Amino acid sequence: MARVYNFNAGPAALPLPVLEKAQAEMTEFAGSGMSVMELSHRSKDFQGIIDGAEANVRKLMGVSDDYAVLFLQGGASLQFATIPMNFRREGKTADYVDSGSWASKAIKEAKLSGATNVAWSGKEENYIRMPKASELKLTPDAEYLHICSNETIGGIRWPSFPENETLIADMSSEIMSRVVDMNQFAMVYAGAQKNLGPSGLALVIIRRDLIERTPETTPIFFRYKTHADEGSLYNTPNTWGIYILKLVTDWVDSLGGIAGIQKINEKKADTLYGVIDGSDFWRCPVAKEDRSIMNVVWRLPSEELEEQFVNESKKAGMIGLKGHRSVGGCRASIYNAVGQDAIDALVAFMKAFEAKNG
């Protein structure tokens, strides 16, 4: 077996024990005589899986009964469109923070369907930092405030969150990576393919009072209420994705929950930023206090060296270190499933590369 060190931004590395468990159960799941993919989504066996997945999310993230936990299709991007359709009523405004590529995609969708106030934008500064709460130009009586808690491409994250009655966060690239008080949020959502499982599945956690707000004119499938009322089984969900999410969350639990994995993640990030900060050869372009512990971005002295670095790292068994095409440079996505061993291999490679080319 030759598994590489996988630094892909998404779909991304999954924990090996999860893949092995899925492999062992692939042809016959728990005495059912069939694979999970062949189970009816209305069967007792599948109900056990989805109930287990929900229970894990509630336990790990501390989600109370005031919130519904939904497993939806369309990834995080569909939520960009459905959030304003559900929660911004006729004649009202929604506030958004523009912190980078993903936040601005959400804004683009929101602008299509109604009044959208960009409460702060980091665009002029090339998205190198998050705003302070005091910098936000909020609308009085806005329907909600939308943020992206961790910008996957820019490599920045909110160290703490602005206080807001109706705070909605895209947490796709950092969900379950650090302890967060869920009660600060009206809604949190994440595409699964970074920290939770395969693509094509979104985890949506939403306060029940918000669910009731949706206008009657919203198409039935696009209403969060539809899926909340049906336990995410209004139509056939991504059953395989939900199954893997259940296994991934079992794995997080086995490591001491989110507090346990946060410690591991902080050590990983410290190791990598330590090397970047330790020499002028590497340069991290983003503000120190807002640096992501999931997506680490850095530059080399020239674009030629960056290209050489990415090519040689591939040959050394490290995949996915090229920065996003829109920003260039290098990026290591070091999600929950990327272990300290991968980081140690990467920093050893970086030191050797600098010794040769610095």
Ligand SMILES: *Cc1c(COP(=O)(O)O)cnc(C)c1O
């Ligand atoms: C990956 C990502 C998305 C898009 O997720 P899809 O599931 O492809 O729609 C949205 N927001 C953030 C922060 C992401 O990292």
